[in-house]
Amino acid sequence: MNRGPWFFAGVLLTFASSFGGLILAPQLQIGRQSVVPLEGLGQFYPPARPGQARQGAAVYQALGCVECHSQQVRSLGSDLQRGWGRRMSVARDYLRDHPVLTGNLRLGPDLANIGVRLPDARWHLLHLYDPSSVVNDSLMPRYPFLFDREPEHARFPSPHALAMPPADGAPQCRLVPKPEARALAAYLQSLRSDVPLFEAPILSSPAAPEAAAGIPGP
């Protein structure tokens, strides 16, 4: 292979160009982005997740919810009209996530703002136990192993127990979410990217102008 060295150099150079262009360049462009202070609140966006929600993120990751759910509101398509978010998602929304679970298939609705859309933990728990008990014709799988049951008149009733969904055929029992389920619900409640940002203002909302004004640029 007398041209061998040239060949190797060519292969490595072409590939290095893509590494530089698609990995290093964006790293330089947005790698230093930081959280932004929210005017007058003493808080930052994106906020750090409370402990239970952080555990819930791990449950979400381990159960592979990302296989069916995205977490990115896009500017194309009907995402905004559907109410999946008040603005499109931008890089800053993900600053605190590892792994970033943006997802690439939507067999379920986008969850970037599920905490805004459905803030009720009980709803999420019942939905996880049996999605079709709260959403007609749901194609989401059930996650019954995240729950225990206890008899209706238990001697030491769990403070977290819920009424069984009526269709379940066990009316004398109550549903006790395991800690994983409660963490997962807390995580879903924490999913919200509704803070207006310099690079992604909220246009339609009347409250947006002054809120956006309070936030410094990138």
Add this chain to the structure above:
Amino acid sequence: MARPMSASATSAATAAAGPAPRDAAAAIAVSCRGPVVLLVVSASVWLVIGGVLGVVASIQLHAPGFLTHNAWLTVGRLRPASMNLWVYGFATQAGLGVLVWLVARLGGRRLLYPGAIALGAVLWNAGVTLGVVGILAGGTTGFEWLEMPRDAPPLLFLAFLLMAIGALANVVFGREPAGSVPQWYLVAALCWFAWVYPTACHLLLVNPVRGVLQAAVNSWFTSNLLGLWLTAVGLAVVFDCVPARAGRPLANRGLAVFGFWTLAVFGSWNGLAPWLGGPLPRWMGAVGVVANALLGLSVAAVAWNWHLTLRGRYSRCRTDWVLRFVVSGAVAYVLASVAGFLLGLPCLAAITSLTLAPVGRTQLALHGFVGLTLLGAIYDLLPRLLDIGWPSPRLIRFHWLASVVGVALVFVALTLGGLNQGLRLRDPDASFPAVIQSTVPFLGNASLGWTVWLAGQVAFLGHVARLLWRRCRQASFIPARVRTLNAAHPSRNP
């Protein structure tokens, strides 16, 4: 198989020169036996296991009550597990097996460092096992095609290095001067994997980049793993097989040079096309779209070259099963590339991004192109290495039919399902659960496709087992080198 089995240009040329070089070819084949058979047979086992998990996961998408009582069996774990089994268990492993055999044969010299390569194969399988059990146990990292928990990648990479260095040594120290078209692709493929895999693991798992850049690195990784590593191995197989089995040299070497370098330049830039409209800087998606379009040059050059080489001899596919598998894979390559180009166009991407359509395209590239070409190569190499013919042409025929029909069904169902999903979702008033319900018939057809496909792969695994069993029962006292390949292939020299 009725066709003469002279697969390579080299061995076809040497076979004409008399018995002594044929002995040399047989000796090379025997020298590859240990590591390559190990790689190819383990790959075939993973192929079937991954296929079973994939069928279950596919059914779960439209029958949500199927197997939900155990976290290990939920779709969120089975789906990534089956993809990882396909990518690492089958495609990469079989690809390495085929690659080792090709470099030895094209180098015209008995395989160097078979021990290191075999050790690499053992470690690789250990890594795949560890990783997939980890995914099923809930240890997924959450990154597509890198779901295997953190302990697995170092093992896999070490195993890869052992095999890759062994293979490269065979290129560098080969007897025949290196520089044939398949060799370009093979050497480049090794370089690409050696770069992209550890880089992505480092930037995602060890020392993660921040925020959404992880998603960018992830897309860069998956597109390169498929578009460069697996694609290059598949293309090497086609470039090796087509001229040899068409019985004439490659039509146009200049075109091959062009096709190779356009792949090298644009193939690594197109990974971020699906992000147009997403939370990454806008130019990244745009660059991906442009690269995707330019990649069409490479595909056109490569496909035209194959066509010129095969022109007038396509009928050989009727009797030559190896050629039939490889040509079907080549057709799938062209189709998957066209589909990728179309789905990358911003007007269509606005409808189909994040739907089932891109999944269908990826499956066509993986199971159609990479799968069929590698299986064709396996049908060619196992009889040579083991010095025994395939027991049943009917099983091969069934395998081919089931694979092609299955993949086609999956691709069509997912593409149409994705279009249906995307078009309906454009109406903001359409309820989401109802839209997803309307994809059920498409998902059901995809499951049917996977089942048909799996039936073919089970037949294949059974066939491989029968081949091995026969080989073991054969009088193994006669050193294989003494018998020429002819003995086992009465049809070899008509």
